[in-house]
Amino acid sequence: MTSDADRSNDEVADLVGKLVAPGETDGAERRRLLGRLSGALAESARKARASGAGRGRWLADVFMNIAPRLPVRDYATLQEHHYGLTGEQLADDLVRTAGKATMAVGAVGGALAAAEFAAPPLLLSAPAQIVAETLVVAAIEVKLLAELHEVYGVKVPGNGSQRATAFALAWSKQRGVTPLAPGSATLALGTAAKTALRNRLMRTLGRHLTTLGPFLTGAVAGGALNRAATRKLAEAVRADLRHQRALPPA
Template identity: 80%
Template sequence: MNDSGPAESPAASAEEKDPNEEVGELVGRLVQADELEGGERRRLLGRLTKALADGGRKAGASGVGRGRWLADVFLSIAPRIPIRDLATLSEHHHGLTGEQLADDLVRTAQKATMTVGAIGGALAAAEFAAPPLLLSAPAQLVAETIVVAAVEVKLLAELHAVYGIDVPGTGTQRAVAFAAAWSKQRGIDPLAPASVTLALGAATKTALRNRLMRTLGRHLTTLGPFLTGAVAGGMLNRAATKKLGEAVRADLRIKRPALPRPAGSAELES
């Protein structure tokens, strides 16, 4: 470290902390916000929009084509997405296990992403008659995209727990691996441990950027008059999350470890 410059004051250090810290905190609250009222959800989404707009300006990102910056932000907050283990999932879903638990996880995630799309669409509809306010629209779309992606990554990761797929690595490595799997819309192969360590490769980053930009493009439908954006945004998110859940579950059923056959099963089959 170069000590020749003037010492930073505590206030300056606080101002220059990682701008993604607030983004990660807000996303973490939004992805497990079942107990939040609509007004609080909108407030958090508004704060997230502002934080992302500020971060984008500081990073020199501009327009809705800020794909590389968007991917970098998402990778930085991915380790903050709260992922539950199997016991906690079962407890939170009234003791459900197996396919019934997976069904409930997908339904819950669909509801969450549909709500994000509806809230974003309603905000856009309210601003539609005020063109100056539409200058903030790209940041709002980025906020919706980040939250929906986080909800779906959380779903994908927790489905791995339901189907008994153990993903090795540190918390950060696992988070990146789940984000990479989300970009490809499939599960992680437990027999290919290199998939975790290679998750930060250039090809993976490109795939993640492309997936995030597709999701961002979907949210362009929220920029419509009246409540058309709210309806379209909510329904498109719900359908996309359902499709992801179906694809990942089908993949994990193939990849999950073989369960031990119960005693006497051979006799029962004969």
């Protein structure tokens, strides 16, 4: 039997999937989905009785429920969706697209938080909105990281869940996956790995607290910081992948 907590987590994963799926989502739809996600996360946190240090553990658990469901595309699909680009040009386009996506999420989140800042009673909903923004940005970046592995021909072994874990942990370290490393094919989310993931998510959440500025300052700061962080991640991951394997032929 599916529990209420499971249903809440499934709804969260479904909404994040819609927000990171390929294709253009206009601002109004993005705001609507982020609003729904904020509500679903608030309900999930309430059911998990998440508070204090436990909130970080809850956040990591929620994200690991999302990671295996991210719509990661294979190399052929990436080429199809990016006008036949290959190699470094395809990687560049993926990074540009992901940067635009995280910037858009930060801008929408900042605008929502700014509106709440101007209306004190609604400020109570801001933390859930920031958690929603954090999870969506993390999901976009993990998806980008996974797809860059496709572009560079670095195959990560294991089933879908194992690969999702490997990519999520690589994101927490801001590095590429090393498939030949011991245990990479049977990677488990041990205590140290959970701590690294939780810490990265909490640092990302802390960055998004800048969206609590009044008027448009939150939107500008949120968008710019997200795009810069996504580009920095991509540079580090691409450097790792270039060392592991040459690009597939154009």
